[in-house]
Amino acid sequence: MVNKAGGWTFLTSHARVLLVIARDPTLTLRQVAATCRISERTAQAVVADLEQAGYLHRQRVGRRNQYTLHLEGTFRHPAEAGISVRALVEIHDNRKAGTAPPPA
Structure with a gap:
């Protein structure tokens, strides 16, 4: 059972932001x-952290930012070490599409 009052989650804000931008690189920071x-x-x-670390540009x-992800960077x-950020994005994309690989 998941503790809904717990103080931690599996994904960090950095991972969530990266995944949201991967889905739509034209979103505003507010979105x-x-x-x-x-x-x-x-x-x-x-976003500043991710840009400084080279994960996005x-x-x-116009009046908005457009993001380009550099998914070959590693965790x-x-x-x-050695696992590309692309792997996380692909897992997330597969989950959203309902095509996640079966559990091992």
Whole structure:
């Protein structure tokens, strides 16, 4: 049973923001924040972190930002060294499409 009052989740805000932007790279920060259920200020800080780490690039297009993801980067934690961020995005895309691989 999942503890709904628990203080932790499996995905960090960084992972959630990356996955939301992967789904739609034209979203505003306000939309990203609302989808991830975080503040705009947190969303802005997370995007800055992801950009500084090389996972995404933002470019101004008119009055909005457009994001380009660099999915060949690998996870930062040594336990997941060598696993590309693309793998996370593909798992998430498969889950959304209802085509997730069967459990091992």
